[in-house]
Amino acid sequence: MTAFLDQFWQDVAGWLFLLEVVVTVGTLLSVLHLKREPMSAIAWSLAVILLPLVGPLMFFVFGYQTISRPIRRKQHRRKKYLSLAADVPAEAKTGEGAPGPRAVPRRWEVLAKLAHHPEGFPVTAGNRVELYHLGETAYAAMLAAIAEAKHHVHIEFFIFRPDESGRRFVAALTLAARRGVEVRFLYDSVGSHSTSQRLFKAIVAAGGKVSGFLPLLNPVYRFRVNLRNHRKILVVDGRVGFTGGLNIGDEYVGKVPQFGHWRDTHLRVEGPAVESLQRVFLEDWHFATEEAARGPAYYPVHLPHPGTSLVQIVHSGPDAEHKAVRESYFAGILRGRKRVWIASPYYVPDAGVRDALVLAGRAGVDVRLLCLFRPDHWVAFLAARYYWPELLAAGVKVYQYARGMMHSKYLLVDGEWASVGSANLDNRSLLLNYEANALIYDAKVVAELEAEFLNDLEWSVRIDPEVFAARPAAARLAENAARLLSPIL
Incomplete structure (x- = not known):
């Protein structure tokens, strides 16, 4: 084997270089074809170019989302x-x-219509x-x-x-x-x-x-x-x-x-x-x-x-034309006039959902986000921390549940509407996974969820914007690196 390499190492190196070029170019073409979001396309392109063979392998395993x-x-x-x-x-x-x-x-008709798309289900009484x-x-x-x-x-x-x-x-x-x-x-x-x-x-x-x-x-x-x-x-x-x-x-x-x-x-x-x-x-x-x-x-x-509750099941997945769970979250946040309370262990949504929360906070809506204190997935946790400052600057209150593991996934709006189900507030749930939520148009049920939310806040630590802004540079660097993976988190 050693003698073979001594004699043909240049040929082997040349073929490996050619293989790398072919794999890189082929993967880049796939990235450009499959990734609609510019930031996602740029991030994957850089990974493919800067990590020879490893970058294409990562894209092969993690990168395919909607076309396969x-x-x-x-x-x-x-x-x-x-x-x-x-x-x-x-x-x-x-x-x-x-x-x-x-x-x-009437004020919730828009949400009902969005969830009742051609592949969706109607509100049931x-x-x-x-x-x-x-x-x-x-x-x-x-x-x-x-x-x-x-x-x-x-x-x-x-x-x-x-x-x-x-x-x-x-x-x-x-x-x-x-x-x-x-x-x-x-x-x-x-x-x-x-x-x-x-x-x-x-x-x-x-x-x-x-x-x-x-x-x-x-x-x-x-x-x-x-x-x-x-x-x-x-x-x-x-x-x-x-x-x-x-x-x-x-x-x-x-x-x-x-x-x-x-x-x-x-x-x-x-x-x-x-x-x-x-x-x-x-x-x-x-x-x-x-x-x-x-x-x-x-x-x-x-x-x-x-019973008397109005309930609508909303489901979504990468095979669906309508991202119905994401649309219900987005529209629900924008419909809030008094309060928007969210519980989700992971907060790594796309720019549109983040903008909706920021706008609600700036408009004076009582926006609260309850998430983890002790994470089970560190990359997703660090990526979430990267996006907290924009929420805090808009007046959104961010809490970390310190009693144990906070795994609830719900959105409460104005004491009248709720979404409860399997979907986290992250790109994986909103764009990659198959999810199912129940939309509830019932003030009595929402009141029970709000009472539990307030009880959870008693066990939580509220993030102080000034203290959080003074976190170490190493923490900022880790958060910045983690958020680069946000398209698959």
Whole structure:
């Protein structure tokens, strides 16, 4: 080998140089073709040029967002599934004999229209909403719903841990499958990478079905770590639905010392809004498995209207033409006249959302942002700190939750409107991930969320603009470096 290199090292070096040039130029062309945002295109171009071979590899793994074979495939599957699901009886959608939908208050009509785009869902009336602010109470409610299932259980989570909490859900799903309930379980292949297929054997042996979403090591999907399914959905018998910020794992019930107390927000909904959650799940399931589950058994006729809340499910992903979750956040912030309160562990949004918050702060709206004190992802945390000064300068109050892990994801506006779900206020949730939120047009439900928000502030540290401005130069440098990765955070 040494003799070969001594004789042909110049040829080897020449071929390697040529390979580097071809890879760099090819990657730059891909960057220019795929990246619409100028800053994102510039950042990736610099990475490709300044980091030979490493930069192109990073772009191959992290850079693809909206144009790729998996996304085109999912768009095709969505159209196919919607055509297959079109045979659901019309009365199953609203409930035969159900009261007509109550009108959305005029000031929120714009938000309702934005969320009800061609791929979206309408506002539904007659829903009952129950909020959970701790993982254990939410888990108990979900496990109870699974135990009462009569026809089907559809469950979808980004993270599913092989720990005590995960085993509790596996046991509940296995028992449901054994008594003849249809069980469909979808997990994200990256979020649940630590979970072995052995954990799910009992479910499958009992007749349930389990599938991963966009397997990372499948070459068909180009080894993408982006484009993840970040949704958290549970639907039982088409009548009861759950969604929010909780995944399944011991940390979400405060049993992992690294995180300590875990603060999250999840909700249970009964009523017509469950149909929308059902459709989101079944579309994802069809993409992952090619099974098109459809029919009135999944969309019950005579669906009860047990409450008075107006609820609208909004979902988005890189395959969607409308970035509906981002649009609802953006428009919701701009509709605020008195207060805009936000809880999100990660704050790395695009320029438009940042501008909306800054303008609201300058206009005298009471804008408050509640985020982490002890981060679990340091790069995202440092990138968020880079953007805090513009918020503080505009009069926005920034708080860090110091009791433990703050994982809630919600937006509250003027005590009348709320968005609760899986989407963080960062580019990954708003542009890259598959997300699902519930928009709530109900002052009573919003009041409960506001009360919890104020309680969380009692456990939080408010950022002092002057003190923060005096932070060390090393911290500023780290923040500046982290924000360069903001397009994928």
